[in-house]
Amino acid sequence: MAVFSRGFGARRRDTDPHLPPGQYLTEDFPVLSAGPTPRIDTDEWSFSIRNEHGEVVSWDWAQLMDMSIEDVSTDIHCVTRWSKLGTSWRGVSIDTLMAQVETDAQFAMAHSYGGYTTNIPFEDLLDGKAWVAFEFDGEPLDPEHGGPARLLVPHLYFWKSAKWVNGLVLMDEDAPGFWEQNGYNMHGDPWTEERYW
Amino acid sequence: MIVGGWRPAEVVDVVDASSHARVLRVRVTDWPGNDAGQHIDIRLTAEDGYQAERSYSVGSYGAGDIIELAVDEVPDGEVSPYLVRDVAVGDQLEVKGPLGGYFVWRAGGVVPVQLIAGGSGIVPLRAIARAMSDAGVAASGRLLYFVRTPEDAIYRDELTRDAEAGGVPVTWAYTRGAPDGWQGRVGRLDDSGIAAASWRPDDEPLVFVCGPTRFVEHVADTLVRLGHPASSIRTERFGGA
Numbered sequence A: 001m002a003v004f005s006r007g008f009g010a011r012r013r014d015t016d017p018h019l020p021p022g023q024y025l026t027e028d029f030p031v032l033s034a035g036p037t038p039r040i041d042t043d044e045w046s047f048s049i050r051n052e053h054g055e056v057v058s059w060d061w062a063q064l065m066d067m068s069i070e071d072v073s074t075d076i077h078c079v080t081r082w083s084k085l086g087t088s089w090r091g092v093s094i095d096t097l098m099a100q101v102e103t104d105a106q107f108a109m110a111h112s113y114g115g116y117t118t119n120i121p122f123e124d125l126l127d128g129k130a131w132v133a134f135e136f137d138g139e140p141l142d143p144e145h146g147g148p149a150r151l152l153v154p155h156l157y158f159w160k161s162a163k164w165v166n167g168l169v170l171m172d173e174d175a176p177g178f179w180e181q182n183g184y185n186m187h188g189d190p191w192t193e194e195r196y197w
Numbered sequence B: 001m002i003v004g005g006w007r008p009a010e011v012v013d014v015v016d017a018s019s020h021a022r023v024l025r026v027r028v029t030d031w032p033g034n035d036a037g038q039h040i041d042i043r044l045t046a047e048d049g050y051q052a053e054r055s056y057s058v059g060s061y062g063a064g065d066i067i068e069l070a071v072d073e074v075p076d077g078e079v080s081p082y083l084v085r086d087v088a089v090g091d092q093l094e095v096k097g098p099l100g101g102y103f104v105w106r107a108g109g110v111v112p113v114q115l116i117a118g119g120s121g122i123v124p125l126r127a128i129a130r131a132m133s134d135a136g137v138a139a140s141g142r143l144l145y146f147v148r149t150p151e152d153a154i155y156r157d158e159l160t161r162d163a164e165a166g167g168v169p170v171t172w173a174y175t176r177g178a179p180d181g182w183q184g185r186v187g188r189l190d191d192s193g194i195a196a197a198s199w200r201p202d203d204e205p206l207v208f209v210c211g212p213t214r215f216v217e218h219v220a221d222t223l224v225r226l227g228h229p230a231s232s233i234r235t236e237r238f239g240g241a
Helices: A061-065 A094-098 B080-086 B119-134 B156-164 B191-196 B213-226
Strands: A046-050 A056-060 A070-077 A082-093 A107-112 A117-121 A131-136 A150-152 A165-171 B007-018 B021-028 B039-045 B051-057 B066-072 B092-099 B113-118 B141-147 B170-174 B206-212 B233-238
Touching: A046 A094, A056 A061, A070 A131, A082 A094, A094 A131, B007 B066, B021 B080, B021 B092, B039 B066, B051 B066, B051 B119, B066 B080, B066 B119, B113 B119, B113 B213, B119 B141, B119 B156, B119 B206, B119 B213, B119 B233, B156 B170, B191 B213, B206 B213, B213 B233
Parallel strands: A046 A165, B113 B141, B113 B206, B141 B170, B206 B233
Antiparallel strands: A046 A056, A070 A082, A082 A131, A107 A117, A107 A165, A131 A150, B007 B021, B007 B092, B021 B066, B039 B051, B039 B092
């Protein structure tokens, strides 16, 4: 049974085909995180990938900057219902990093400075779908937006794009990360509204 | 945390909270109850089928099918001006939730608790203050509430009345204008001001901070500088950066 809100709709927004269901457009860049903002200098930053056999490959900031860097223009969608269209980023593709890692794992857990975690099916990080991003809109990424570097997985809700990222742990079996333990979906596709459990 | 699908809801009470905010009470069909600090999604549907959805914190907690929201009008917003200016008793909307399992406090949970709100960030903290009072641990709670002026405060009278009746004590911080006779300072609180109104790091409080992004960034950074471990500070931010 439909429920109508009397008199609602006078200030309706234009709908946009790039907007997934239940989302609204914002020009702002909202900040969402569960605690204080960690502040990490690039000279103490590192990023590592550990495969399912416990083998670890690590990169420091200078090594990351020496890798193939890509420009990414993409829409982003937050589970709290804002979307931002046509954002521009620079970063290193997970494919580029994975060229140095051997794995048959199906899942990954992203880890961050500050202790945040989020789980992602590994195939959602490959084939040009995910980056370690360190620039937004032509500027170094602000700490409150996850700088010096964050994961960027724009085809999933943005809680999967872990801020202050410092590594991936590859896993044979899926396990919930921080928000996933607190009620959010294990996958997070905005187009099918995989918001919550 | 319980989510479920969209549940029909009816507005049963509306009260002006300030010149730009209203407290709404909404009866939700089959509401399962909610923890203090949780939020909900609201869906509004125009008569031609156009829909908009937004998230709002809940100012009430516990069992019962009536939940309380306090909505601050966002200039140029689409949903909040309708909820603050237009919606009336008897109007319909839909609710999904409750949502969130982190920014919550339950009876028997960690004490002491420090609550720090900016503007409409008071809403989930109001629910936590209520839960602490009902659990008999109000004296282990402290609320520091930043508002531009006294007239901008949501729940101003309730918070004062509750504190006087043995509820969670409130420290007011005015950033633009204070009431007549106010002895304290007006403006952004510095480290010592926040420290004076808060549990000390040695007390090992759990800290909840909610408000606009820049406010939360400032307060959380200050708390870390004062010696509170980041892991004991929970934040909820709204608005852009």
